[in-house]
Amino acid sequence: MSATSADTSPEELKRCCGRLYESDFAKLLLGDSFHPGGLKLTERLGSLMQLTAGVRVLDVACGTGASALFLARRFGCQVIGIDLSRQNVLRATEAAAAQGLSDQVKFQHSDAEQMAFSDGTFEAVICECAFCTFPDKNAAAHEFARVLCPGGRIGLSDLTRDQELVEQLKGLLAWIACIADAQPVQAYVECLRSAGFDRYEVEPHHEALIEMADQIRGKLLGAEILVGLKKLSLPGVNFVTAKELLKVALETIHDGRLGYTIIIASRPQLHGDEAASSRGDDARTIDTPRRR
Ligand SMILES: C[S@@+](CC[C@H](N)C(=O)[O-])C[C@H]1O[C@@H](n2cnc3c(N)ncnc32)[C@H](O)[C@@H]1O
Numbered sequence: 001m002s003a004t005s006a007d008t009s010p011e012e013l014k015r016c017c018g019r020l021y022e023s024d025f026a027k028l029l030l031g032d033s034f035h036p037g038g039l040k041l042t043e044r045l046g047s048l049m050q051l052t053a054g055v056r057v058l059d060v061a062c063g064t065g066a067s068a069l070f071l072a073r074r075f076g077c078q079v080i081g082i083d084l085s086r087q088n089v090l091r092a093t094e095a096a097a098a099q100g101l102s103d104q105v106k107f108q109h110s111d112a113e114q115m116a117f118s119d120g121t122f123e124a125v126i127c128e129c130a131f132c133t134f135p136d137k138n139a140a141a142h143e144f145a146r147v148l149c150p151g152g153r154i155g156l157s158d159l160t161r162d163q164e165l166v167e168q169l170k171g172l173l174a175w176i177a178c179i180a181d182a183q184p185v186q187a188y189v190e191c192l193r194s195a196g197f198d199r200y201e202v203e204p205h206h207e208a209l210i211e212m213a214d215q216i217r218g219k220l221l222g223a224e225i226l227v228g229l230k231k232l233s234l235p236g237v238n239f240v241t242a243k244e245l246l247k248v249a250l251e252t253i254h255d256g257r258l259g260y261t262i263i264i265a266s267r268p269q270l271h272g273d274e275a276a277s278s279r280g281d282d283a284r285t286i287d288t289p290r291r292r
Pocket of ligand 1: 017
């Protein structure tokens, strides 16, 4: 993974991202929850979004389903999770079955930039630590708005930067590690605004990123030792490249130039005639995805 993100097509960037997060390496470094703050921060996101029983939630780029399953248990929501990695979708589906949540939580393969759901299907959309990896963020933001019903809420949690990143943090590996295309908070807000969202709430959680990065450093060193002792096999993992990236990322995170932030926004409510013509659209079950 020595190529730069500029050399790589959007489709290849997305494929590389999917491959990394379905790998044993990702599971080893990150556990089940692939974002800073883990399920504690997912709970905070759910509370800020005022999720309640029966609310239809879409978890965009759901990884192996930890957050979707947690939201169903904690708030009683109905959740659909989508991810670009078919292997993650399979693992998430198996986890739902193992937890007896198959009726309440479903997973399917889909690209966040082009989703196969009808307009207004959901009351809430979450996207944790993944928006920063989407090559076409405007397309994804418009999809979030489209699949939400009027008054529905988007909850992003993502890496943020407050100045230009150094060159070492702009390569392909840095992109799929959620760093290279992290945006300033204001840029995320503008992206959501241009997709039609309003009423923003922003809550910084930089401490969660520091904690996660420090844990990854320890786990990476542990993994390298185990691979050296032939007690662990991680084919294709280049520890030299991974450690170089992590070193610069840690400096940048500890300096406060990279952070982690929750951003909530709403799709405006409809008024008058618009509201009347959309009535009857609010059945509480999630409909079958349409083909695109
Ligand atoms: C850092 S992980 C976050 C996973 C999950 N949200 C969590 O917090 O545990 C990023 C996830 O985004 C998925 N992904 C990347 N690009 C995607 C896209 N265009 N559409 C759907 N999923 C995507 C990857 O397959 C990966 O599972």
